[in-house]
Amino acid sequence: MNYLIIKEIKQMLTDRIALFTILLTPLLLILILGFSLAGWFGSNTSTEGISIGIIQEVDLADEASEVADTLQIPQEQLIEMAIPDSLFAYVENEMTIDYVNDVDQALQDGYDVVVDIPAGYRTKMWEQQIVGESSLTEEFTMYHEGSMEALMVDTMISQFMERLYVNSTLIQAGEESMPELGQIQLQGEEPLSSFEYYTYGMSVMYVFFSAGYMASLAYSEKKARVYARLVLANIKPLQYLAVKTIATMGVVVVQLVLLFSICLTLFQVSVANWLGFIAIALSLSLAVAGVTALLIAIQFRFETEKLANVFMMFVVSIFAFIGGSFFRVSDMAPILAEIGRYTPNGRALQAFIQASQGETLSTLSSSILLLSGMALVFFLLAWTIFISKGGAVK
Structure with a gap:
């Protein structure tokens, strides 16, 4: 199984353009949205001397x-x-x-x-x-x-x-008022700047492009008869699926480490609860890996390569909109915001913000369990669909 993981790494490194796209595009969007919407989020831009x-x-x-x-x-x-x-x-x-x-x-x-x-x-x-x-x-x-x-x-x-x-x-109307001018605050005491918000918003959005990317690579292997040769070499179908999900987790972890490291340095993004933050990142990577497994299983089951493209072009964008990656949905449509809390990206965004503002691990545990539970459901569905073909090769 080790050589299968090495094969995955070599294959991803050969497609450097796609790899750099999913790793660095969110950084570019964080820069654009952070500067353009700084006033709305009350960023740390100085007004002294005006x-x-x-x-x-x-x-x-x-x-x-x-x-x-x-x-x-x-x-x-x-x-x-x-x-x-x-x-x-x-x-x-x-x-x-x-x-x-x-x-x-x-x-x-x-x-x-x-x-x-x-x-x-x-x-x-x-x-x-x-x-x-x-x-x-x-x-x-x-x-x-x-x-x-x-x-x-x-x-x-x-x-x-x-x-x-x-x-x-x-x-x-007898309802609670909005937060203070220029501030966004979920649970913690400190308001977020636009750069902090979009660091988390773009990160939880773009990790799901990794799922589509890995699913697309898997089907390319099927078309090129790589998967057929692996099966003939006594590689079990579920081993193949497991390696793909592990590789996806690796890509997501690298993606998050790069983004958060750069943003911590350039934009002064701070995290108050690192243990909770890391737990959220790992549970999110599990959820993305589960989505990857499900996409691969469906593509192999129905012999189609379009699903990964549809997922990246439409599903990710819809979930990002509902989950609040582009803007604070709660300010405009509270019902959508409530729905977004039960999407993997929306729940991860909320949890990252809470962890950055110092919420305890017990408070974050519901989000960690929900993301992990989603991952388990995705894995079980993928296993059921993939095993039903018995690893058949066409």
Whole structure:
């Protein structure tokens, strides 16, 4: 059996383009998605030194004083709730926030972003927050020059306003509000950056391309009569299937080690619970190996080489979408997110995030058992289908 494993290694090394594709393509996607969606996930990109000039027709304290008696809310509390001033107060330690009088002068002074708050805007926002009956007829205006700093501030303010309205709707409906601005958090205390999220998201997606790749190699051997010669050499069909699954596990482990090593170095991805993290990686590699065995068995049983291509082109993409590899499905479709938790890639993604945030092994055990159970089911199905042909060679 050892020489069969050596044969697998040599065969994979001959197809270096495909091997490098499944090993390195996820790294490229992590780079693209990590940078392009950094604002949505609240990455560690620094906002220090960015300047914002705020134009206001009415002073915040004066406007709060006028409205306090009407809404029966203390002036200090209204100032803390003021929109968009509460956002600026939250980031004033990182950014330069100045209240100025004239838009043209503020633009000449070189502020990265100039925000013009119209008269009565804060009052309407207070009424909407407290009474829930006011509707806005105008919004504050942002002026910027299109620089990276301006884009960051624009994104930050847009997210803040979007989450403000979403949270207001959720609270009125009696549901829990969304996480804080720019953060994603499953169980741990620390939010994830976009690079951390897509390190796990792309990894759990691309390991399943390895399953399709290995299944495709197996059927190529069948067409080239390699499998027939192995059977004639007294290699049992189940031995052949077992070697293929072991080789798949090896590919997946190498794939994950490479990806996580590079991402830990380049993107400052951190892991709080390494023991749980490794256990999840091994159970995921088992699940992928089980999928490989099932694909090989079905292809050999029905004499078709299309299944591996269909799996890689469609099934993996659908599962990646449902499982959250491309974006946080829970933000848009909670039902899909719940379904995704019971896909191997979706469950592995959730478990990797939990392990990185320090969840205990007992908490992760349900995901480890589910992935291992999936692997066992896949192996049993593959064994049943493959043995039914008796290793017949055509």
